[in-house]
Amino acid sequence: MPRLYLTTISVFCLSLLSSLASADQVASHQDSQAPQAATKTPMKLEVIDPYVDMHTGPGRGYPVFHVIEQGETIEILTRRPDWYEIRSNNGKTGWTKASQISRTLQPTGVPVDLPTVGHGDYLRNGWRVGFTGGQIANGDIKGADTFSVNAGYRPLSWLGTELEGGKIYSTKVSGEYYGLNVLIEPFPLWNALLEPLARWDINAKALPNWKLTPYLLFGAGKMSLDAQPQHTELGFDRSSHYNYALGASYYLARNFVIRGEYRWYSVSATDDTVKLEEWKIGFSTFF
Amino acid sequence: MENRLQHVLLALGKSALLPLFLTLSAASVAEQQSNADEKGAGIDTEFFELGAFIGIINIEDFASEPVVGIRSSFHATEDIFLQFNFGSAEVSRSSYEKNAVDLVDSSDRDYRYVDLLLGYNLFPGEVFPSSARSALSAFHLVAGLGHTEFGGEENFTYIFGAGYRISVSDRLLWHVDLRDHLYKTNLIQKNETVHNIDLTTGLTYLF
The missing domain is CATH 2.40.160.20 (Porin)
Structure with missing residues (x-):
């Protein structure tokens, strides 16, 4: 039994790390060559906006201490969420908001395409990891707390898969579950269907970037419930279950999602089928 | 319980060692891809x-x-x-x-x-x-x-x-x-x- 739980933790760690590696291949590459990094010339760009503010730190409240004018070149040093650390012509180092240097030119005169994790990016690259917490909403173990970790990959903008492992805790039982889920998101599916049409129609409006996207989830896996001595009528060991859920994701920030769902489980226990319902709320981040 | 501890520690051990391994393996992939994708190249x-x-x-x-x-x-x-x-x-x-x-x-x-x-x-x-x-x-x-x-x-x-x-x-x-x-x-x-x-x-x- 512990093995199941620990497998999930390992899977979580593994997926987190592999997603991390695949998403930041370029960056990791640099890390691995740290000694050479100092000698490597950073990316140089020409500013085409009227001006770029340089802040003392990577946050909206840090004071502006220098302004770079149109036509000057800057060097990009590092990237943090929403911010870039840059060095000016005259050697000043500071932080600038990603959106402020989104319009810059490479030395070749070609506009640069700096990486920003956006909605579109999310739907394209599909790794995401997160955790959820919730409660069982029916039956003998109503009110039992649950907690799960998940790691997923999204091959298509509207279709995702995820591995999930979780625990159930109450005074009557303690349990574990793990499984594979498939998520279908109708809104991005709608976009995917309209996209080919929009390409032909010059007057077509830009497709909406959905902030709130509902989803349907189907899953299957194994579940165990170990009953405490005074509640022997409950409990089963590594029984198969299937489940489905209705939920919605909301984009708190561009790479950060809050997610809520209501899930129905059907567990084939030794004697009969146990029906469980669970609501959960979670946070996920994607790469 | 002991068994579980060992597994947790193993999992965590992996999580400490894996970045090293993945960094190395990712580096070779990145090398192949560096020409293909200019986006974000060289930004830490x-x-x-x-x-x-x-x-x-x-x-x-x-x-x-x-x-x-x-x-x-x-x-x-x-x-x-x-x-x-x-x-x-x-x-x-x-x-x-x-x-x-x-x-x-x-x-x-x-x-x-x-x-x-x-x-x-x-x-x-x-x-x-x-x-x-x-x-x-x-x-x-x-x-x-x-x-x-x-x-x-x-x-x-x-x-x-x-x-x-x-x-x-x-x-x-x-x-x-x-x-x-x-x-x-x-x-x-x-x-x-x-x-x-x-x-x-x-x-x-x-x-």
């Missing part, structure tokens, strides 16, 4: 933190014990981060147990927790250790869910806390954190909600 990112902490945890009805653990974070935006922690302590006999009977078997005296937290940088700031040097800092709040194992029990845990971090160098951060771990237990033969508070300090590396 600082989104992840990985490190360790040490401190004191006060375990209600028992004792205050040294705690050690692993801390990792992912910064999603300038305000929000996700954090994963693993902590471990060995609980000595309480004063009650010294005078009466043991409440917890010697095999169950390892206290372990796993936290999944959501963090918010409430007061980002800058400090000036000398006239020539400035360092970024932040006072942050965290809240989340987790799992605590102690005395043969496994408990669903709520975590609340606050902390302060300051950059020692470009990529090294120093943290001080205070966290409350709340869960329901009946280890001392009555149901109660306990608050186990830990005060920790640690270093993490940004990458």
Whole structure:
């Protein structure tokens, strides 16, 4: 039994790390060559906006201490969420908001395409990891707390898969579950269907970037419930279950999602089928 | 229980070694792709933190014990981060147990927790250790869910806390954190909600 739980933790760690590696291949590459990094010339760009503010730190409240004018070149040093650390012509180092240097030119005169994790990016690259917490909403173990970790990959903008492992805790039982889920998101599916049409129609409006996207989830896996001595009528060991859920994701920030769902489980226990319902709320981040 | 511990430690061991391995394997992939994709080439990112902490945890009805653990974070935006922690302590006999009977078997005296937290940088700031040097800092709040194992029990845990971090160098951060771990237990033969508070300090590396 512990093995199941620990497998999930390992899977979580593994997926987190592999997603991390695949998403930041370029960056990791640099890390691995740290000694050479100092000698490597950073990316140089020409500013085409009227001006770029340089802040003392990577946050909206840090004071502006220098302004770079149109036509000057800057060097990009590092990237943090929403911010870039840059060095000016005259050697000043500071932080600038990603959106402020989104319009810059490479030395070749070609506009640069700096990486920003956006909605579109999310739907394209599909790794995401997160955790959820919730409660069982029916039956003998109503009110039992649950907690799960998940790691997923999204091959298509509207279709995702995820591995999930979780625990159930109450005074009557303690349990574990793990499984594979498939998520279908109708809104991005709608976009995917309209996209080919929009390409032909010059007057077509830009497709909406959905902030709130509902989803349907189907899953299957194994579940165990170990009953405490005074509640022997409950409990089963590594029984198969299937489940489905209705939920919605909301984009708190561009790479950060809050997610809520209501899930129905059907567990084939030794004697009969146990029906469980669970609501959960979670946070996920994607790469 | 022992078996489980070994697995947890193994999993964590992997998590410490894997970045190295994956970095190396990713490097070769990146090399092949570097020509194909100009986007973001050569820009270093600082989104992840990985490190360790040490401190004191006060375990209600028992004792205050040294705690050690692993801390990792992912910064999603300038305000929000996700954090994963693993902590471990060995609980000595309480004063009650010294005078009466043991409440917890010697095999169950390892206290372990796993936290999944959501963090918010409430007061980002800058400090000036000398006239020539400035360092970024932040006072942050965290809240989340987790799992605590102690005395043969496994408990669903709520975590609340606050902390302060300051950059020692470009990529090294120093943290001080205070966290409350709340869960329901009946280890001392009555149901109660306990608050186990830990005060920790640690270093993490940004990458």
